[in-house]
Amino acid sequence: NQTVRQFAAMALVYWPRDEAESRVDRALAVRGPSEPTIDGTLTRHPEMLPLVLPYLKSDDLALLRGAVIGVSRWIYAHPGHAAAEAALIDAAEHVIRTADSQTVVYYASALGSVRDERAGTLLFQMAQRGVAQGQALIAISWRKDARDLPRLAALLEAPVTGDPMN
Numbered sequence: 001n002q003t004v005r006q007f008a009a010m011a012l013v014y015w016p017r018d019e020a021e022s023r024v025d026r027a028l029a030v031r032g033p034s035e036p037t038i039d040g041t042l043t044r045h046p047e048m049l050p051l052v053l054p055y056l057k058s059d060d061l062a063l064l065r066g067a068v069i070g071v072s073r074w075i076y077a078h079p080g081h082a083a084a085e086a087a088l089i090d091a092a093e094h095v096i097r098t099a100d101s102q103t104v105v106y107y108a109s110a111l112g113s114v115r116d117e118r119a120g121t122l123l124f125q126m127a128q129r130g131v132a133q134g135q136a137l138i139a140i141s142w143r144k145d146a147r148d149l150p151r152l153a154a155l156l157e158a159p160v161t162g163d164p165m166n
Contacts, residue, residue, distance in 0.1 A: 006036065032058070033066035042070055049074060049084065056091035065103040068095065072110030085114045092122050096131055108132040112139025120145055127155070 027037050033052045042048060052074075055067035068088075075084050088110055095107045108126055111119040120143055126136040137155070140148050 032060070032063040033070050034062045035066050035069055038066045038070035038073075042074055043077075053084065053087040056087055057094045059098060061098070061100060061103070064095065064099050065106070068099070068103055068106050068110060072106060072113070075110060075113045079113065080115050085116050085119070088114060089116060089118050089122065096126070101132070104132045105135045108135040108139050111136075112142035114143075117145075119143070120148060124148075124151060 027034075029048065029051060031037070032055050033041075038052070042052065049071075052067050052070045055063045056071060058064045058067065071084050071088050075081060075088065078084070088107075092107075096104055099107065108123060108131075111123050120140060123136045123140045123143075127133050127140070137152070140152065
């Protein structure tokens with residue numbers, strides 16, 4: 001349960017910091033990357049990234065979200081990291097098909113930091129399919145790729161559908 005995980009993570013502030021971090025790091029290594037365990041672990045232990053990447057294809061929603069968040073933060077802090085970018089891109093259909101809507105929004109946001117051209121293609125595909133559409137369009141703009149401008153302009157000129165979210 002997401003609420004229980006959040007309260008448990010907040011309770012860690014009452015523990016000595018070194019002990020809490022050590023236990024959280026062990027939990028990630030043993031149980032996988034949930035949202036509370038991913039936060040500082042990859043910063044403290046970058047060697048754990050290869051343990052996190054396979055969870056981008058997990059069927060467990062909590063582990064999938066943890067992996068998306070962890071890889072997103074990793075790519076933001078380490079631009080151009082090929083293995084992390086490739087794993088994120090390769091997990092696209094699985095994340096879209098399996099994850100809850102907020103995790104898909106996190107995923108679209110993560111793609112906005114990816115330098116690989118395939119990320120831009122994925123973001124346009126997500127926008128066209130109506131998958132995390134708003135975040136996908138925002139993430140396209142973050143990429144600052146001038147080649148995206150004509151496609152963005154075409155979306156702005158498209159007929160209004162009557163959907164207030166469009």
